[in-house]
Amino acid sequence: MDLCRKILFKIEEQYIDTALSNLELENYDNLQIAYHCKILNEAGLIDYYNAQYADNSLYFFSVGSLTWEGHDFLDKIREDTTWNNVKKIIKDKALPFTLEVAKTIATDLLAVSMKAALNL
Incomplete structure (x- = not known):
C-alpha cells in the first residue's frame, strides 16, 4: 500500500494531459510499479493503464490521470x-x-x- 500511495503522488505531480510512460520510483523496479498501477486502475483510482510485453517481459507501460476517487483517497491519506x-x-x-x-x-x-x- 505504501507503493500505491507513492504512485498516486507521482501521478498527481507529473500528469498534465497525456499518459505517463514508465513511471519511476526510487527503490522499486518497473515490474513492481507496473503491477501496482494495474491494480490502482482496477480499483478505479487511476483512469488508464496499458502495458506492452516482449519476449515474456514487460517492455513498456503507461498510466493516465487520477480519477475523482483517486484524488479523494489521496487527499484523505x-x-x-x-x-x-x-x-x-x-x-x-x-x-x-x-x-x-x-x-x-x-x-x-x-x-x-x-x-x-x-x-x-
Whole structure:
C-alpha cells in the first residue's frame, strides 16, 4: 500500500494531459510499479493503464490521470501522520490491508478530525 500511495503522488505531480510512460520510483523496479498501477486502475483510482510485453517481459507501460476517487483517497491519506495512523490501526486491529479498509479508516479519521475542528 505504501507503493500505491507513492504512485498516486507521482501521478498527481507529473500528469498534465497525456499518459505517463514508465513511471519511476526510487527503490522499486518497473515490474513492481507496473503491477501496482494495474491494480490502482482496477480499483478505479487511476483512469488508464496499458502495458506492452516482449519476449515474456514487460517492455513498456503507461498510466493516465487520477480519477475523482483517486484524488479523494489521496487527499484523505496525504498527510504522513494520517497515513501512519491508518497503517497502525490496521496492524493493531489485525485487519486486512486492503484498499477498502484503508479508505474506510482514513474516512473515519477525517470525520473525527472534522468534528474536533468544528467542536461538535
